[in-house]
Amino acid sequence: MGSAEALGKDAAAHQKLKMLRERLESDIVTADADIVARYSTDWHGDVTSSALAVLRPRATEEVAQAVRACAELGIGIVPQGGRTGLALGAIPDAPETQVVLSLERMNRIRSLDPADFTAVVEAGMVLEAFKEEVAAQGLFFPLALGAQGSCQLGGNVSTNAGGVNVLRYGMTRELVLGLEVVLPDGRVLDGLSRLRKDNRGLDLKQLFIGAEGTLGIVTAVSVKLMPAPEKVATALLALDSLEDVIELYRRARQQCCDLMSAFEFMPPLAFALAKEGIPDLALPLEPGHEAYALVEISGSGFVDTDVLMERFLELSMGDGLVRDGVVAQSQAQARSIWLVREGMNEGQARRGKHLRTDLSVPLSRLADFVTEAENSIADSLPGAICVSYGHVGDGNVHLNVLPVPDATEPVDDQICRAKAVLNEVLDRYDGSISAEHGLGRLKAMDFGARVPAVQRDLLEAIKRAIDPNLTMNPRCQIVLN
Amino acid sequence: MGSAEALGKDAAAHQKLKMLRERLESDIVTADADIVARYSTDWHGDVTSSALAVLRPRATEEVAQAVRACAELGIGIVPQGGRTGLALGAIPDAPETQVVLSLERMNRIRSLDPADFTAVVEAGMVLEAFKEEVAAQGLFFPLALGAQGSCQLGGNVSTNAGGVNVLRYGMTRELVLGLEVVLPDGRVLDGLSRLRKDNRGLDLKQLFIGAEGTLGIVTAVSVKLMPAPEKVATALLALDSLEDVIELYRRARQQCCDLMSAFEFMPPLAFALAKEGIPDLALPLEPGHEAYALVEISGSGFVDTDVLMERFLELSMGDGLVRDGVVAQSQAQARSIWLVREGMNEGQARRGKHLRTDLSVPLSRLADFVTEAENSIADSLPGAICVSYGHVGDGNVHLNVLPVPDATEPVDDQICRAKAVLNEVLDRYDGSISAEHGLGRLKAMDFGARVPAVQRDLLEAIKRAIDPNLTMNPRCQIVLN
Numbered sequence: 001m002g003s004a005e006a007l008g009k010d011a012a013a014h015q016k017l018k019m020l021r022e023r024l025e026s027d028i029v030t031a032d033a034d035i036v037a038r039y040s041t042d043w044h045g046d047v048t049s050s051a052l053a054v055l056r057p058r059a060t061e062e063v064a065q066a067v068r069a070c071a072e073l074g075i076g077i078v079p080q081g082g083r084t085g086l087a088l089g090a091i092p093d094a095p096e097t098q099v100v101l102s103l104e105r106m107n108r109i110r111s112l113d114p115a116d117f118t119a120v121v122e123a124g125m126v127l128e129a130f131k132e133e134v135a136a137q138g139l140f141f142p143l144a145l146g147a148q149g150s151c152q153l154g155g156n157v158s159t160n161a162g163g164v165n166v167l168r169y170g171m172t173r174e175l176v177l178g179l180e181v182v183l184p185d186g187r188v189l190d191g192l193s194r195l196r197k198d199n200r201g202l203d204l205k206q207l208f209i210g211a212e213g214t215l216g217i218v219t220a221v222s223v224k225l226m227p228a229p230e231k232v233a234t235a236l237l238a239l240d241s242l243e244d245v246i247e248l249y250r251r252a253r254q255q256c257c258d259l260m261s262a263f264e265f266m267p268p269l270a271f272a273l274a275k276e277g278i279p280d281l282a283l284p285l286e287p288g289h290e291a292y293a294l295v296e297i298s299g300s301g302f303v304d305t306d307v308l309m310e311r312f313l314e315l316s317m318g319d320g321l322v323r324d325g326v327v328a329q330s331q332a333q334a335r336s337i338w339l340v341r342e343g344m345n346e347g348q349a350r351r352g353k354h355l356r357t358d359l360s361v362p363l364s365r366l367a368d369f370v371t372e373a374e375n376s377i378a379d380s381l382p383g384a385i386c387v388s389y390g391h392v393g394d395g396n397v398h399l400n401v402l403p404v405p406d407a408t409e410p411v412d413d414q415i416c417r418a419k420a421v422l423n424e425v426l427d428r429y430d431g432s433i434s435a436e437h438g439l440g441r442l443k444a445m446d447f448g449a450r451v452p453a454v455q456r457d458l459l460e461a462i463k464r465a466i467d468p469n470l471t472m473n474p475r476c477q478i479v480l481n
Numbered sequence: 482m483g484s485a486e487a488l489g490k491d492a493a494a495h496q497k498l499k500m501l502r503e504r505l506e507s508d509i510v511t512a513d514a515d516i517v518a519r520y521s522t523d524w525h526g527d528v529t530s531s532a533l534a535v536l537r538p539r540a541t542e543e544v545a546q547a548v549r550a551c552a553e554l555g556i557g558i559v560p561q562g563g564r565t566g567l568a569l570g571a572i573p574d575a576p577e578t579q580v581v582l583s584l585e586r587m588n589r590i591r592s593l594d595p596a597d598f599t600a601v602v603e604a605g606m607v608l609e610a611f612k613e614e615v616a617a618q619g620l621f622f623p624l625a626l627g628a629q630g631s632c633q634l635g636g637n638v639s640t641n642a643g644g645v646n647v648l649r650y651g652m653t654r655e656l657v658l659g660l661e662v663v664l665p666d667g668r669v670l671d672g673l674s675r676l677r678k679d680n681r682g683l684d685l686k687q688l689f690i691g692a693e694g695t696l697g698i699v700t701a702v703s704v705k706l707m708p709a710p711e712k713v714a715t716a717l718l719a720l721d722s723l724e725d726v727i728e729l730y731r732r733a734r735q736q737c738c739d740l741m742s743a744f745e746f747m748p749p750l751a752f753a754l755a756k757e758g759i760p761d762l763a764l765p766l767e768p769g770h771e772a773y774a775l776v777e778i779s780g781s782g783f784v785d786t787d788v789l790m791e792r793f794l795e796l797s798m799g800d801g802l803v804r805d806g807v808v809a810q811s812q813a814q815a816r817s818i819w820l821v822r823e824g825m826n827e828g829q830a831r832r833g834k835h836l837r838t839d840l841s842v843p844l845s846r847l848a849d850f851v852t853e854a855e856n857s858i859a860d861s862l863p864g865a866i867c868v869s870y871g872h873v874g875d876g877n878v879h880l881n882v883l884p885v886p887d888a889t890e891p892v893d894d895q896i897c898r899a900k901a902v903l904n905e906v907l908d909r910y911d912g913s914i915s916a917e918h919g920l921g922r923l924k925a926m927d928f929g930a931r932v933p934a935v936q937r938d939l940l941e942a943i944k945r946a947i948d949p950n951l952t953m954n955p956r957c958q959i960v961l962n
Contacts, residue, residue, distance in 0.1 A: 115845035194843045197875040198913040201920045201958040206687035227735040254708040255782030301736030302792045311783045364596035394678040432679040439682045465946035477682040
């Protein structure tokens with residue numbers, strides 16, 4: 001860009017910001033460079049962008065004002081929660097024409113009704129804080145993510161967050177009873193229903209769940225609550241292969257009556273990575289096996305989860321499917337089992353920039369897919385390390401690739417090539433490039449290259465019908481402008 | 482209408498039918514008066530309409546041809562499954578300009594994959610037949626409705642059917658993994674995913690679930706399957722009030738760990754009605770109490786449902802919440818308990834035309850709502866009989882009103898007045914006029930009168946974006962033409 005043109009752009013941006021300030025309460029708009037930079041940087045710190053300003057409204061009506069002002073001025077809005085997303089859905093990509101709109105100041109519980117097993121909560125409330133408030137009432141909100149100390153409920157809804165309890169309780173979509181949404185024209189869709197069952201035709205809230213803010217801004221949500229699980233049995237098991245882990249999952253569904261709240265698989269490398277991530281971690285099980293499963297059974301009342309776990313393991317250790325294992329005898333031991341899973345993530349992060357994926361295939365093809373994909377990476381990038389783990393029951397694998405250290409090929413190029421290799425295998429397995437993380441900006445192009453024309457036309461028709469000026473989270477999910 | 486105008490209309494209709502026949506395979510189009518009448522009559526026989534013709538395509542491509550032909554000719558299409566709907570969503574209302582499109586010939590299972598816990602099935606397959614095929618593979622499809630011997634899966638999806646197992650397994654929406662849909666322009670949306678988890682942005686299938694064919698025709702569906710419940714414990718319990726039934730439900734959720742597959746409440750009149758419906762029914766419990774609950778706990782593997790039921794009842798009989806009760810000792814006894822529930826419906830039908838409703842309110846307000854609504858009916862229609870029953874856990878009550886027999890006011894007028902009385906109370910409780918039956922044509926006007934403008938505009942924008950010529954199920958759900 002020539003410097004005259006750049007100056008013109010700067011002037012236009014400056015003018016837009018000035019007009020935006022005139023229309024909004026002064027303490028809602030921040031253009032301070034440090035703050036804008038912070039709100040334009042992704043969770044891992046891999047991507048840093050910028051924006052005209054950060055808007056931090058305190059109430060639904062202020063969000064609506066901001067949306068109306070941006071619509072008038074032709075400013076794109078990037079709605080943002082706790083900025084823990086892994087697909088760049090909340091990170092701006094056009095500094096001169098976009099603002100970040102953070103929901104963080106809208107962080108109250110509006111109501112919590114134990115008698116109805118429901119709550120209404122604002123979009124900016126941090127998930128963990130909400131779970132704690134709910135627990136104080138003897139109830140349970142089951143969404144459970146690594147990022148739960150930072151992520152916000154509006155972001156969870158907008159990305160239809162998954163996590164480790166999907167098996168038992170479903171994705172965020174299945175936990176939502178109603179939404180309040182500021183639409184692209186600044187009107188407020190007031191749909192904070194607390195009804196458990198409501199079949200009045202088209203279910204509008206479904207449109208906004210998983211839309212990553214491309215159709216409007218979720219400002220509040222009413223959710224289902226559950227009885228608190230009083231008993232949790234946790235085990236870490238060693239097996240001979242991923243096939244065996246899947247066979248164990250099939251048995252567990254039947255024998256444990258869908259009371260499993262988590263069923264994760266981990267590779268042999270998990271222990272080494274966990275130690276790198278958390279150096280003083282006491283490993284709960286000897287390394288040296290080919291595959292590991294983390295199994296959690298939760299229950300309340302007259303269901304004894306310890307007995308369930310015990311009888312289930314008796315059978316599967318008896319016939320040799322499970323080679324070794326440990327059942328937590330205390331909450332501290334259960335915690336140390338989960339720390340292997342969490343430390344593994346931390347350990348990967350410490351090895352530097354790498355390819356993170358979030359793939360799914362039909363359950364029956366999961367083991368074949370992982371084998372073929374890892375072999376293809378070995379052929380294409382000898383020396384790169386695959387770390388495959390994930391949520392077995394959902395057919396969801398995070399097949400990450402750590403680049404070859406000190407190679408002549410730059411890390412970014414290796415990552416790009418590894419992604420192409422994996423996607424080629426995945427396409428042959430009819431898999432998804434995003435099992436739970438959403439599309440954001442990171443996967444919008446890959447999605448666009450794969451989505452069939454009929455589906456794309458429908459997505460575009462809906463986007464244009466609801467956001468005709470394309471101001472809501474531009475270039476997130478589908479690229480139209 | 483003058484007879485010249487009527488003749489002109491007849492001639493136009495005749496011409497349309499002729500042109501339709503020219504465009505489609507001859508054995509797909511039927512205009513035989515008897516057949517058309519049968520396909521234009523609702524489940525209860527309360528409403529009889531007519532149509533230009535009935536179309537019965539045998540494959541997705543034939544559905545697409547039919548849709549394209551109707552689009553060219555300006556003919557409205559009323560998609561139809563097993564015609565068991567209770568909201569007139571599948572019954573035509575403009576005989577000269579509409580055809581019925583029945584999916585009944587598309588009734589194959591395309592695939593059934595026990596290893597994936599999934600199946601792909603065509604829209605016209607009867608629910609019960611599908612459940613039997615699934616059971617033969619040792620698996621379970623949990624949707625359970627009174628009409629399951631006749632209703633079809635495409636209709637279940639299009640109405641987002643509920644039923645008695647919603648508590649444990651959710652509405653139809655939660656059982657759907659993917660859809661194949663013929664869109665209003667005749668293109669086919671091929672979304673028969675078998676992935677358990679797929680978060681690639683906007684979830685298009687959600688638009689068609691519960692849309693009652695207003696946005697396209699569901700031709701096939703991929704669904705989740707479950708492990709078969711090997712053990713079922715069934716009890717019929719007598720309590721002092723609906724409040725007590727709700728308190729029992731709250732305890733049961735916690736104590737039985739969400740393993741309840743049904744929790745129904747019934748009024749004292751249930752027994753008399755059941756006897757009228759099924760004269761040789763052996764009543765499993767003495768009548769004479771104020772409220773009854775039908776509780777079912779299902780499980781598999783190492784969960785013992787009998788012990789769960791026993792311990793749960795011990796506690797609630799011990800402190801007097803449950804006054805009397807019977808736990809089924811055999812499948813035959815369990816069946817006879819369910820026959821009270823089913824016979825009650827049959828008994829109501831035998832008393833002639835009456836008001837059927839399908840209401841929901843927040844759980845905590847259910848008992849107050851029923852009391853107030855029944856009192857209002859008693860004031861407004863002395864001598865009319867309220868029959869209130871339903872799915873407690875969902876806050877869903879079927880509050881039916883049997884008109885005053887031999888009154889001077891015609892039955893239809895009494896029904897109309899009773900509905901107005903109930904809706905007035907319901908609106909004050911922030912309730913839904915359709916908890917599980919959908920809107921169809923029956924409730925489209927009542928819905929239109931209540932829906933807020935923002936929501937209505939959004940519904941209209943989506944309808945017009947996907948079906949710009951308004952040919953898909955005209956005047957169902959929202960009235961635009």
